[in-house]
Amino acid sequence: MATNECIRLTLPNDLSYLPMALLCVREMARKVGFPETELSKIEIGVEESVSNVIEHAFDVGETGTFDLTCERMPLGLSIRIKEKGMPFDPAHLPEYQPGGDLEKASGPGLGVFLMRKVMDKVSFHNLGMDGKETRLVKYLPSKSIEQYCSEAELRAPPLTSEPAVIKEKIAYDVRGLQEAEAIEVSRCAYKSHGYTFFDEHIYYPERLLKLNQSGELVSAVAVTKDGTFMGHAALHFPYVGAKIAEMTFAFVNVEYRGQGCMNRLCEYLFAASGKQPQCGVYAYAVTNHVITQKVMAKFGINDCGLELATSPATWTFKGIASEDDGNAQRISVALSFKYLAPPARLTVYPPPQHREMIEALDRNIQAEHQYMVPPGTGPSLPEEASDIEVDLHAVEQNADVCIRRYGVAVVRELRAILRDLCLKQVAAINLLLSLEDPATYFLTAEFEKMGLFFSGILPQTRVGDALILQYLNNVALDYDKIHIHTDMGKRILAYVKAHDPNVVG
Amino acid sequence: MTIVESRQGDVLILKVKDRLDSTTAGAFEKHVTGAIEGGSRLIVLDCAELNYVSSAGLRAFLTGAKLAKSKQGRLVIGCPQVQVKEILDMTGFSGILPISATLEAAVAACS
Numbered sequence: 001m002a003t004n005e006c007i008r009l010t011l012p013n014d015l016s017y018l019p020m021a022l023l024c025v026r027e028m029a030r031k032v033g034f035p036e037t038e039l040s041k042i043e044i045g046v047e048e049s050v051s052n053v054i055e056h057a058f059d060v061g062e063t064g065t066f067d068l069t070c071e072r073m074p075l076g077l078s079i080r081i082k083e084k085g086m087p088f089d090p091a092h093l094p095e096y097q098p099g100g101d102l103e104k105a106s107g108p109g110l111g112v113f114l115m116r117k118v119m120d121k122v123s124f125h126n127l128g129m130d131g132k133e134t135r136l137v138k139y140l141p142s143k144s145i146e147q148y149c150s151e152a153e154l155r156a157p158p159l160t161s162e163p164a165v166i167k168e169k170i171a172y173d174v175r176g177l178q179e180a181e182a183i184e185v186s187r188c189a190y191k192s193h194g195y196t197f198f199d200e201h202i203y204y205p206e207r208l209l210k211l212n213q214s215g216e217l218v219s220a221v222a223v224t225k226d227g228t229f230m231g232h233a234a235l236h237f238p239y240v241g242a243k244i245a246e247m248t249f250a251f252v253n254v255e256y257r258g259q260g261c262m263n264r265l266c267e268y269l270f271a272a273s274g275k276q277p278q279c280g281v282y283a284y285a286v287t288n289h290v291i292t293q294k295v296m297a298k299f300g301i302n303d304c305g306l307e308l309a310t311s312p313a314t315w316t317f318k319g320i321a322s323e324d325d326g327n328a329q330r331i332s333v334a335l336s337f338k339y340l341a342p343p344a345r346l347t348v349y350p351p352p353q354h355r356e357m358i359e360a361l362d363r364n365i366q367a368e369h370q371y372m373v374p375p376g377t378g379p380s381l382p383e384e385a386s387d388i389e390v391d392l393h394a395v396e397q398n399a400d401v402c403i404r405r406y407g408v409a410v411v412r413e414l415r416a417i418l419r420d421l422c423l424k425q426v427a428a429i430n431l432l433l434s435l436e437d438p439a440t441y442f443l444t445a446e447f448e449k450m451g452l453f454f455s456g457i458l459p460q461t462r463v464g465d466a467l468i469l470q471y472l473n474n475v476a477l478d479y480d481k482i483h484i485h486t487d488m489g490k491r492i493l494a495y496v497k498a499h500d501p502n503v504v505g
Numbered sequence: 506m507t508i509v510e511s512r513q514g515d516v517l518i519l520k521v522k523d524r525l526d527s528t529t530a531g532a533f534e535k536h537v538t539g540a541i542e543g544g545s546r547l548i549v550l551d552c553a554e555l556n557y558v559s560s561a562g563l564r565a566f567l568t569g570a571k572l573a574k575s576k577q578g579r580l581v582i583g584c585p586q587v588q589v590k591e592i593l594d595m596t597g598f599s600g601i602l603p604i605s606a607t608l609e610a611a612v613a614a615c616s
Contacts (some may be wrong), residue, residue, distance in 0.1 A: 018527055040556070102600065
């Protein structure tokens with residue numbers, strides 16, 4: 001079956017068509033390779049979504065249709081249910097709480113709860129004039145590194161006053177990932193970082209291979225002359241057609257630190273012919289130590305933002321002493337960027353209160369744009385719903401919100417999204433606004449009134465060159481525990497702190 | 506979805522076959538509530554041949570169980586298949602509704 005094989009049905013909003021839809025999904029899932037034990041779960045996920053649409057997206061007696069799309073992905077199956085019915089957000093249904101007793105048990109929210117349990121990813125998207133879409137993802141079963149290796153094999157060497165680092169320089173190669181090495185990559189990731197990478201795929205060797213085969217991930221490995229695995233780094237393309245890729249999954253086995261592995265891995269990725277991103281690479285470097293920031297700076301991946309409190313406080317790094325042992329606060333990350341091709345000169349509309357900083361950040365990443373002030377005293381917005389994409393990362397308790405198109409009620413819509421995320425106890429929210437859209441010039445101040453504040457910029461995102469604002473939901477943050485390597489990074493830190501409404505005094 | 510009725514003493518056994526989903530749960534619920542309103546307070550749902558249950562089916566279980574309890578009766582789920590038991594576990598229904606691995610145990614639990 002071809003990697004991008006896709007089937008699409010348009011069905012009436014009539015439950016009597018449900019068996020047809022589920023049969024189609026079941027057979028598609030079987031074709032993709034799901035075992036019999038998983039097929040019913042996939043059907044249940046689709047049934048819950050379809051019945052939500054039929055019951056809530058249309059008036060009683062109203063005839064309409066919805067689209068069901070099933071598409072094979074490198075790691076499994078993607079299912080989308082799209083309709084142009086009434087505004088309805090399943091995320092606003094009461095949250096079903098399992099447990100309790102018979103008297104208190106009730107049904108509302110059970111469908112969404114079950115959907116989330118049987119599928120690996122569930123998200124709801126407002127597409128503006130194009131309607132609404134529920135997206136479901138199910139990954140093919142695959143073994144994690146813990147199922148490949150014994151506990152003893154996964155255990156990191158005990159920390160002593162002198163780590164077992166090989167001091168003499170050794171000869172080694174840096175190249176693309178070979179199939180047999182995927183398990184070593186996952187093992188190294190686990191030993192150096194535990195189960196703390198946001199993206200769990202790194203812990204599944206089969207998934208790593210499939211992602212490299214599809215091009216979503218471009219891995220580089222360092223191996224000794226006798227084939228011993230030393231380290232890994234990768235470029236991750238966040239979506240099909242992405243013009244920028246994230247430098248990520250960078251780690252080196254303890255004994256080989258000091259051999260210049262990371263530098264050579266980065267050199268390889270930047271030169272990987274035919275596999276580089278069209279425009280540039282970006283990276284998030286933790287701020288509880290500065291090791292990664294130093295590597296980024298060395299390769300000219302320069303600071304362009306600071307995202308606060310993005311990951312849980314329990315993240316520790318095996319073999320790398322934090323500069324604040326006992327630092328219990330959520331971890332912030334420094335955002336940096338490097339163009340791999342000369343950037344185009346864009347017309348951008350930075351909000352006046354941040355223009356100077358945005359221009360400085362652009363210079364820092366070697367971009368030169370035309371900074372304009374739009375005409376008029378306010379944004380000209382279409383009389384339609386905004387197109388706002390929300391990507392919730394439940395494990396990390398953070399969310400990315402991207403305004404792809406402003407509508408007339410965008411302030412109210414965003415406020416509702418923020419409230420919903422806060423009620424879900426999301427700790428940190430990042431909001432991407434297009435700097436190429438004149439409305440951003442006017443609307444940033446309105447968003448800041450909601451408690452959002454400056455985070456940074458990022459070129460060539462889904463919305464073009466973007467201004468990033470951030471929101472912290474009752475997060476205790478000590479700025480003195482954020483460690484920054486570069487001068488511009490320190491300037492960004494001071495600027496972010498100065499605009500953080502949570503800072504008292 | 507089909508339902509086959511049988512009795513063991515005062516216990517009405519409803520053998521539910523095939524699927525309980527959004528298209529069949531309504532008829533199932535009507536059958537169960539009708540039986541309870543008709544005087545059958547002790548109900549065993551024999552799920553040995555039930556191979557699919559969605560939230561619609563679970564809600565029907567709940568409605569039947571609450572109605573039976575309101576009549577000083579009892580509704581017990583008997584011999585669920587592995588995939589159905591998994592759904593009952595993940596939604597917490599295993600802790601709300603009595604479930605027995607065999608039909609005999611379900612009838613005994615009901616009596």
